[in-house]
Amino acid sequence: MTAANGFLPQFSGSWRYLPDQEVFFDVSKNMRSYYVQGLTFASPFGVSTWDAFRYDQKHLKPEKDWVYEVGWRLMKPRYTALVTLYHVDFSDRQQKITTGVGGVREVSTVANVGAVTTNGVEGSLTVRPVKGLSIYNSISWNRSTFNNNFSSGDVFFDVKGKKVPNYPSLMYKASLTYEYKSAYARIDTLYTSSRPLSYTNDVHVPSSFITNLSAGYTFKINHGIQTINVSFNVYNLTNQEWIANTGDIGSPRSGDYQTFMPGAPRSYYGTVRADF
Numbered sequence: 001m002t003a004a005n006g007f008l009p010q011f012s013g014s015w016r017y018l019p020d021q022e023v024f025f026d027v028s029k030n031m032r033s034y035y036v037q038g039l040t041f042a043s044p045f046g047v048s049t050w051d052a053f054r055y056d057q058k059h060l061k062p063e064k065d066w067v068y069e070v071g072w073r074l075m076k077p078r079y080t081a082l083v084t085l086y087h088v089d090f091s092d093r094q095q096k097i098t099t100g101v102g103g104v105r106e107v108s109t110v111a112n113v114g115a116v117t118t119n120g121v122e123g124s125l126t127v128r129p130v131k132g133l134s135i136y137n138s139i140s141w142n143r144s145t146f147n148n149n150f151s152s153g154d155v156f157f158d159v160k161g162k163k164v165p166n167y168p169s170l171m172y173k174a175s176l177t178y179e180y181k182s183a184y185a186r187i188d189t190l191y192t193s194s195r196p197l198s199y200t201n202d203v204h205v206p207s208s209f210i211t212n213l214s215a216g217y218t219f220k221i222n223h224g225i226q227t228i229n230v231s232f233n234v235y236n237l238t239n240q241e242w243i244a245n246t247g248d249i250g251s252p253r254s255g256d257y258q259t260f261m262p263g264a265p266r267s268y269y270g271t272v273r274a275d276f
């Protein structure tokens with residue numbers, strides 16, 4: 001299977017109209033070669049039958065896209081901010097699909113689903129009110145939808161206008177970090193909105209809010225070992241029940257094939273690192 005393209009143009013520019021502010025844009029055409037690893041990604045080399053692979057050899061084409069982006073950036077000693085808007089037109093989009101009875105006669109394949117349109121906006125703000133303290137916030141929203149219906153084998157997918165499965169529409173991340181000499185402490189949280197599990201969007205994975213806590217100290221040593229860093233981390237501090245990965249064996253047309261993995265409960269980690 002060959003993925004080749006001799007012309008992938010990119011046009012970009014920026015204008016710093018004030019010493020600490022600028023606007024920028026970028027337009028680019030991209031092509032992605034076929035994924036080699038096939039456990040999670042839409043890879044023709046990871047399908048479950050030889051017939052499915054032979055079918056993919058004849059019908060798949062490398063995925064391509066045009067990306068349009070425009071944004072604004074602010075850079076101050078006490079804070080920085082960024083806002084970006086983007087639009088993506090995909091063609092020959094590759095998606096992993098599962099058909100059959102969940103856990104018994106599942107068959108995974110990769111399908112060329114045609115055109116997909118993505119629109120999105122991202123924003124971030126970092127505030128540094130005092131020395132050593134940093135407060136970071138970022139939020140992103142996107143909507144990816146199929147532009148047409150498609151068929152995979154004998155199965156018809158009526159998905160025009162539906163959201164692409166496994167992608168959340170809204171994500172929010174916040175982080176509070178404090179550093180003092182050789183010590184640091186950080187707490188961060190990530191919100192992931194509900195996301196469709198199936199192609200027809202009739203089953204959704206619930207949203208999640210995961211918070212992590214970490215702290216550490218670096219000891220300076222001059223005899224052979226330069227520094228020793230000791231850190232302690234608590235993952236999923238509030239012990240939320242949540243879904244981590246979806247679509248590992250492909251997403252179903254409709255319903256729930258148990259194609260997801262539960263997230264880890266509250267976990268504790270300690271690390272000791274020495275630099276020589």
